[in-house]
Amino acid sequence: MVHGRDLAYNSKVEGNVVMTTLDASINWMRKNSLWPMPMGLACCAIELMAASCARFDIARFGAEVMRFSPRQSDLLIVAGTVTYKMALSAKRIWDQMPEPKWCIAMGACASSGGMYRSYAVLQGIDRILPVDVYISGCPPRPEALLEGLMRLQNKIMQSHSLEEQKKLPPLNERVAA
Numbered sequence: 001m002v003h004g005r006d007l008a009y010n011s012k013v014e015g016n017v018v019m020t021t022l023d024a025s026i027n028w029m030r031k032n033s034l035w036p037m038p039m040g041l042a043c044c045a046i047e048l049m050a051a052s053c054a055r056f057d058i059a060r061f062g063a064e065v066m067r068f069s070p071r072q073s074d075l076l077i078v079a080g081t082v083t084y085k086m087a088l089s090a091k092r093i094w095d096q097m098p099e100p101k102w103c104i105a106m107g108a109c110a111s112s113g114g115m116y117r118s119y120a121v122l123q124g125i126d127r128i129l130p131v132d133v134y135i136s137g138c139p140p141r142p143e144a145l146l147e148g149l150m151r152l153q154n155k156i157m158q159s160h161s162l163e164e165q166k167k168l169p170p171l172n173e174r175v176a177a
C-alpha cells in the first residue's frame with residue numbers, strides 16, 4: 001500500500017517524474033502562454049508597445065505572441081480611451097475570442113474613463129465586458145503592465161480550469177446556429 005508521504009520520495013519512482021494535479025498543470029500551461037490581443041486605443045498603447053520590446057521583454061512571461069486576430073487570442077489588453085464608437089468594436093472583438101479568455105484594463109481611461117468624463121467616452125471597459133485586472137496610471141509604465149500580467153497569472157493559477165470551462169452546445173446545434 002502506498003501512503004501519501006511515500007509519494008514525496010519513493011526510490012521506485014525517482015528520476016524525471018513530477019506529480020501534480022490536472023488543474024494545476026493546465027493552469028500552468030495557460031498562464032505561461034497567453035496570447036494577447038492588443039486593443040490600443042490611445043496613448044497607453046505606446047507603453048504597451050514598449051512592454052513588448054527588448055528593454056522590458058514581455059516574452060519573459062510567455063506573452064509576447066501578440067495577435068491581431070481575436071480568434072487566436074486569449075487575453076484582451078484594452079489600452080487607451082474607449083469612445084462609444086470604439087466600444088462596439090471592442091465588444092465584438094471580445095465576443096469573437098474563444099474561451100477561456102481574460103481581460104486587462106490598462107490605464108485610467110480603460111479602467112474608468114480617466115479624465116474624460118464626457119458624453120463620448122465609455123466610463124470603463126468593464127461596463128461592457130468582464131475585466132480581470134485593472135492597472136492604474138496615466139499612462140502606466142511597462143513595468144506596471146508586467147505586474148498586472150503577473151497578477152493575472154496568479155489568478156489563472158487559482159482557477160479550477162476543468163470545472164469553469166464553459167460547456168459548448170452539441171456540434172449540430174452550433175452548425176445550425
Ligand code: SF4
Pocket residue numbers: 042043044045079080081107108109110114137138139140
Ligand atoms: S490613461 Fe492617460 S495615457 Fe492612458 S489613454 Fe488615458 S489619457 Fe492616455
